[in-house]
Amino acid sequence: MNVIVVVLIGLGLFFFTAGVIGVLRLPDFYSRLHAAGKCDSLAAVLVLLGVALFNLHTPDLAHVLVSLKILAIAVFVFVASPTATHAITEAALVVGVEPWTKEKKRP
Amino acid sequence: MANLFLAAGLVLVLLMLLCLVRVVGGPTVLDRILGGNVIGTKTTVLLLLIGLLYDHVDMFVDIAIAYALLNFIATLGATKFFLRRKAVHLEQEEEGGSP
Numbered sequence: 001m002n003v004i005v006v007v008l009i010g011l012g013l014f015f016f017t018a019g020v021i022g023v024l025r026l027p028d029f030y031s032r033l034h035a036a037g038k039c040d041s042l043a044a045v046l047v048l049l050g051v052a053l054f055n056l057h058t059p060d061l062a063h064v065l066v067s068l069k070i071l072a073i074a075v076f077v078f079v080a081s082p083t084a085t086h087a088i089t090e091a092a093l094v095v096g097v098e099p100w101t102k103e104k105k106r107p
Numbered sequence: 108m109a110n111l112f113l114a115a116g117l118v119l120v121l122l123m124l125l126c127l128v129r130v131v132g133g134p135t136v137l138d139r140i141l142g143g144n145v146i147g148t149k150t151t152v153l154l155l156l157i158g159l160l161y162d163h164v165d166m167f168v169d170i171a172i173a174y175a176l177l178n179f180i181a182t183l184g185a186t187k188f189f190l191r192r193k194a195v196h197l198e199q200e201e202e203g204g205s206p
Contacts, residue, residue, distance in 0.1 A: 006111060013118055016149065020122045023129050023145060029138060032129075036141055040148045047115075047152045054108070055164055062165065069168045070155065073175055077148065080179040084144055087183055091190040092137050 001053070008050030015043035028100030029092055037085035041078055048074040109160060116156040123149050140185050147178030 022035025052070040055063055123146050130142035151171050158167025 002108065005108075009111065009115055012152075013115055016119065016122055019145065020125050023142065024125060029135060029141075032138065033141060036145050040145055044148050044152055048155065051152075051155050051159060051164075054159070066165050066168055069172065070164075073151065073155075073168070073172055076172075076175055076179075077151065080175070081144075081148065084179055084182040084186075087186045088137055088141055088144075091186045092135075094190060095137075097135060097137065 001057070005050045005054045008046050008053065012043045012045075012047035012050065015039045015046065019043060029097050030089070030099055033085055033089060033092075037081060041081035044077045044081070045074045048077070112156050112159045116153055116160070119149050119153045119156070123153075136189050137186075140182060140189070143185075144178065144182045147174070147181070151175045151178065 016039065019035055019039025022039060023032050026032045026035055048070055052067040052074070055067045055070065057063075126142050126146050126149070130139050130146070133139045133142060151174050154167050154171040154174060155164065158164040158171075161167070
C-alpha cells in the first residue's frame with residue numbers, strides 16, 4: 001500500500017516539475033499553455049489519488065468519506081483545468097497573440 | 108511517511124516560487140493568468156499535504172475543495188475581463204514589429 005502511495009506522489013511531483021519547466025522555458029504563449037494544462041491536471045490527479053489511498057489506512061466511515069471528498073476534488077480538477085485552459089486559449093486567439101514560428105528568434 | 112509528505116510539500120512550494128517568476132515577468136497579461144492558475148492547482152494539492160502533516164485531513168479537505176472552486180472561477184473571471192476589455196499588452200509584437 002505504502003509503495004503505491006510513494007510511487008503515485010513521486011510521479012505527480014515529476015509531472016509538476018515538468019509542467020513548471022515547460023511554463024518557464026517554452027518560447028511562446030500557446031506552448032506554455034500546452035505544458036501547463038496537460039502536466040498540471042495529470043500531476044494533480046496523481047498526487048490526489050496517492051493522498052486518498054494513504055488516507056484509507058484505517059478504513060472506518062469517516063476516513064472513507066474524506067477519501068471520497070479527495071476523489072471529488074480530483075474529478076473536479078480533471079474537468080476544470082482543461083476548461084480554464086480552453087478559456088485562456090480562446091482569449092489569446094481573439095486578442096491576437098501571435099504563435100511562435102521558426103523564423104522568429106527565441107525571446 | 109510524514110517525512111515524505113514534508114518533502115513533497117517543500118518541493119511544491121519551490122515549484123510555486125518558480126511559477127511566480129512567470130507571473131511577475133510574463134510578456135502578456137494572459138501569461139500572468141496562466142501562472143496564477145498553475146499556482147492555484149499546486150496550492151490545492153499542498154493544502155491536502157499540510158492536512159496530512161497536521162493529522163487533520165477531514166478539516167483541510169473542505170478548504171482544498173473551496174480553493175479549487177475559487178481558483179477555477181478566478182481564472183475564468185480574469186480571462187473574461189481581459190477578453191472584454193481587450194487590454195492585453197502585446198509586448199512581443201511591439202518588440203518584433205519594427206524592422
